[in-house]
Amino acid sequence: MKNFNIAERRRLLYKRRKRRKTIINFLYFLSIILIVTTLFTLRKTDNQNNTYVNKKIASSYNNKEAITVCIDPGHGDWDTGAESTKGIFEKDIVLDISLRLGKLLEAENINVVYTRTNDSISYLGTANDSLKERIKISKIFDADLFISIHCNSNYDSTSSRGIETWYNPNMKESIEFATILQKNLTALNYSEDRGLKTYENKDDALAVLELNSATPALVELGFLSNILDERYLTSDHGKDKIAEALKNSIIEYINSI
Numbered sequence: 001m002k003n004f005n006i007a008e009r010r011r012l013l014y015k016r017r018k019r020r021k022t023i024i025n026f027l028y029f030l031s032i033i034l035i036v037t038t039l040f041t042l043r044k045t046d047n048q049n050n051t052y053v054n055k056k057i058a059s060s061y062n063n064k065e066a067i068t069v070c071i072d073p074g075h076g077d078w079d080t081g082a083e084s085t086k087g088i089f090e091k092d093i094v095l096d097i098s099l100r101l102g103k104l105l106e107a108e109n110i111n112v113v114y115t116r117t118n119d120s121i122s123y124l125g126t127a128n129d130s131l132k133e134r135i136k137i138s139k140i141f142d143a144d145l146f147i148s149i150h151c152n153s154n155y156d157s158t159s160s161r162g163i164e165t166w167y168n169p170n171m172k173e174s175i176e177f178a179t180i181l182q183k184n185l186t187a188l189n190y191s192e193d194r195g196l197k198t199y200e201n202k203d204d205a206l207a208v209l210e211l212n213s214a215t216p217a218l219v220e221l222g223f224l225s226n227i228l229d230e231r232y233l234t235s236d237h238g239k240d241k242i243a244e245a246l247k248n249s250i251i252e253y254i255n256s257i
Helices: 006-048 091-107 127-140 172-186 225-234 236-256
Strands: 070-073 111-114 145-152 163-166 195-196 215-223
Touching: 006 070, 070 127, 091 111, 091 145, 091 215, 091 236, 127 195, 145 236, 163 172, 172 215, 172 236, 215 225, 215 236
Parallel strands: 070 111, 070 145, 145 215, 163 195
Antiparallel strands: 163 215
16 A cells, blocks of 8 residues: 655645636637637627618618618528528518619619528518518618519419509509509510509508508509419519519609609
8 A cells, every 4th residue: 555645645636727717618618709709700790781881772772862772581590481482582582683673773873772682581570570670671771662562472373363453542542653563564575464453441451562662552563372373583684574563664654753
């Protein structure tokens, strides 16, 4: 049996405690770095996806004399909207068309604001929150026109197809804007003309039409549940033609006022 050396024992315990303290301090310091890095990343991401950053203002926006159009690609993020027979979501189709439309309008020196430019929406807590924020974006940038772009679906009757445009019945300008949109979209002859649509009372009102300070209209470009409509709406040719028809409609309305 070895002799018990208390001094040596204390020295070993001290070294162990010191080593353990060094490890603990290192881990604590490392955790602080990780926390700070994570918070910085989350804040940066949040800023990038902020309601008012998740939009694009055309380079011509500083031209206060120009008309400002707020383009609203319907749905987004977890809110997929309708789904086509091939599994393509409404949110993706209308975003693509909206971005194409925006480029065409910018080329005409029209100010453009989007309610979203990608599929990440920080304000999409609920569908109601989404509608409120879309309207808020339009108001903040004092938009003159607001166009909400959507697609329809009816899987109970896949033969249903066609284009329809919604307007605010209490706003003469909205009716006129919707009429021009419906005329030019149906002139493309890719689907049926379902005509103009509206609501009879505020309980049934569409928020983006009823609560908007800009002249609003909402277009339903066709039925994703219908093979013929879907084929056109998901094709590059169809998207280009629709974007051009929407651009022409906006310019026609501007020239009429």
